[in-house]
Amino acid sequence: MGAQVAVQEINQVGGYLGRPLELVIRDDKADPDTGLAHAKELVEKEKVIASIGYCNTGVAMKALDVFQTRKSVLIVTCATGTAITAKYPPAESYIFRTSARDQLQTQFLVDEIAKRGLGKVALLVDTSGYGDAGLKDLEAALGRAGLKAAAVVRFKVGVQNLEAEMKQLRDSGADALIGWTVGPEEGVISAARATIGWKVPQFGPWGLSHASAYAVSQGKVDGALMVQTVLPNVFLERNSAFLRNYTKLSKETPIGSMMSGAQTYDSVYLLLRAMFDSRATSADPR
CATH class of the missing domain: 3.40.50.2300 (Response regulator)
Known part of the structure; x- marks a missing residue:
């Protein structure tokens, strides 16, 4: 589109x-x-x-x-x-x-976590090639910041529930969570975090911004922080024109x-x- x-x-x-x-x-x-x-x-x-x-x-x-x-x-x-x-x-x-390549996204997230004074990061990463490469970049970024993952848990793409994995990460004493996967599974992560009542901040790559993450979690992604290269801003001429012309071609609301x-x-x-x-x-x- x-x-x-x-x-x-x-x-x-x-x-x-x-x-x-x-x-x-x-x-x-x-x-x-x-x-x-x-x-x-x-x-x-x-x-x-x-x-x-x-x-x-x-x-x-x-x-x-x-x-x-x-x-x-x-x-x-x-x-x-x-x-x-x-x-x-x-x-x-x-x-x-x-x-934005993962090397940039992971460093951006880790820098933000360090800036907030958080030091014990839990990583919840899928087992796809995307997850493997992302985990490598995450661990490298954490190392450059002088941090180390408090716990690392992997899961398969397509999973419907991550409550057990989320409890394991919570028990590690982590004060921040990075979920590294695609849109729908980011929603599963957010839903699991909300269900067990774990209130640490959730961070993620751009997939966390997908409409599918919001839909799967039934809105429980609210408050999560993610890397984005663009935001809907009707006050920027090119941005506004893109959104307007996109709407003419597609009835998709919001944009996936x-x-x-x-x-x-x-x-x-x-x-x-x-x-x-x-x-x-x-x-x-x-």
Whole structure:
């Protein structure tokens, strides 16, 4: 939806050199093999100018070589795994992102925890590749702050109840909780914390801002603190225009993930700018 909003705006004012932009859309179904197959199809068969997307780090990682070896630009707008933009040397890489990588998010959270005078952090992390990478970044960030996790508990994505795990973390004597997982499971974490009456502050990555976290927890995410790259602000012109035009295309209320939409929207405009800049230095009008 974020990409569609941007493309509609751009085409309404003439597109690129009078040519309308066209989205070629594929669904990787959060499956690495499907994501790899679509990457090959888009780059080799559809001959796309660039690719925008990936919501899962594991899916993105499996497909990176397709874009890099063929020198085809990929802008990752949702997946946050640090490794995505660390695989190739920056000066040679065709892999870019508008999502805040986990290394930045974990450091931001730990710095905020330290700033609040909290020192015993409990970590509740899923067992996916996203969780594995996030845990590594969390422990590194804690180490840089001179802190160590009071307890670490892992769980599988799709879990419906985490009350037992939450009690285990509470019993560790922790004074702060970081839940590292995706939107729905962030809701499960918040619900479990509320059910056992554990009142320490809850921190999390951007997935904690998803509408699914609020829905699954039935509002119990209220008061949690999370990393965000954008907030709905009707007093900022571009922000307001994005929200208004998004609403015209989608009846989704609230937006399931404003950051996913906004970061993808920005990526389309960044790509357009790059296309114009490239034209100024190349004989190839593409």
